[in-house]
Amino acid sequence: MPSTAKKLSPTTKWLRDAKWGLFTHYMVHMPSGPIPDDMTGDIWNDKVNSFQVDKLADQLTALKVPYFFITIGQGGNYYCSPNATYERLFGNSNRKLTDRDLVKELGVELKSRGIKLCVYLPAVGSRESLQIQNQWQQVITEWSVRWGDSVHAWWIDGFINTDKTVQKAYADAYRAGNPETLVSFNPGTPVGINR
Template sequence: METRRSVDWFKEAKWGVFCHYLPKPPKDAAAGSTLSAGQWNERVDRFDVEGLASQLDSVGAKYFYLTLGQNTGHYCAPNETYDSIVGIEPSKCSKRDLVNDLADALAVKGIRLLVYLPSGAPDRDPIAMEKLEWENGYIPGTGNRHNRQRTGKRLAEFQRRWEAVIAEWSLRWGNKVNGWWIDGCYFADEMYRFPDAPNFESFAAAMRAGNPDSIVAFNPGVIVPVISHRTEHEDYIGGEVIRSFPVGQQERWLEGRQYHILSFLGSDWGQGEPSLPDEFVIGYTKHVNDSEGVVTWDVPISHDGLIEQPFMEQLKALHAGLSSAAVR
């Protein structure tokens, strides 16, 4: 069964750009430290949304993913629900609504905004983990990442609280946000695959509270060939791969979900120098596009919100290469 929401615009975009805009401590800070709330606000306030929108427009990108936050508990938009649950003062949610501002700047260029969020609480913030009632689904010390034992916990109260946080954001942004990419959905059977809420349906409903047409992906991890979570509430494949790129997909749909690949152009997510030849980036993107699949490339981004120049050159080469292939 194909997704009930239209992903035609996503398929027609063919490829887009992803960034990990995350707090990193100043170079002279002690190991293990992170930014204060004040430092984080200063950084978010400097984010040049018009500059980034112009960069993306110049390389022909039709959509862009922004991280709301990840493991430290810093988020780039305010959220009263999160603050009321977690109780950290001053709040580690920025005062500036960067998502709103970036969406407005991108809309001028005809570029859609999607957002990234982990499925769990920030695991480097013990206060947030306690207040949200989050636990990692793996039992520590029980093997490597391929064979670790699971706790088997549903974490229903955490899920209800996390859904409330997400719903506030979604209602705030409305149709300015066109989709979500949810990381770390490793425990689908334990947490989401139930007929009653909280489940996949209620989780996706929170993301679509402000925009019922938002497209959603639940990332199961780095799995090649890529897989679907086999739920009607997912619209496209998370598709995370590192340096083993799947080939041979001949159809647009994988178990009813839009085929999609996400990888990075640097040495890792959000960092390093370009590590793939232009010819490969162009050729692989075209290979996936030829079967009506979509490819998203992660690039490093500066504290001021701009894509670093070596990656701009590679994105320009990708745009030129695909444009040239299209007219042959």
């Protein structure tokens, strides 16, 4: 009897085989909540600098977690990684982009333990001009190239642009540092549906 199971790409097979993983929204505020009025770039940097990568990696290892997602940023343009391209194109972030590259450190540590690092980023530029979209793709490319093959997947939330050319341009930016990385565009809630 022939198999009717679809053969998976080696690029996606690891995710299916993993069966589960952990996802952390690491941000300046509670998910779906407001940014605290007293939040500053200095406070955000202090928070990110206090993150104990080795302790998290110990916990993930003890749980035998196959993959781990962390947010690069969401809301208020606060990100847990520096990006010179962002600063050049969009101006001084006032330390909303941290001095410490938490994603890079996590990638190195988790890779050494056989845990795949994945990242979450909300969509930017889906409704903006082509110029803004191109600039944001340059920002993404800097991160992707710096992190290389330590990032195995990108979850892009709220990506509503259905133009295949635009989707490819973004996917190419996400894959600039690792052509095998998975890219998922989540369109979010359909238009007309209230949460």
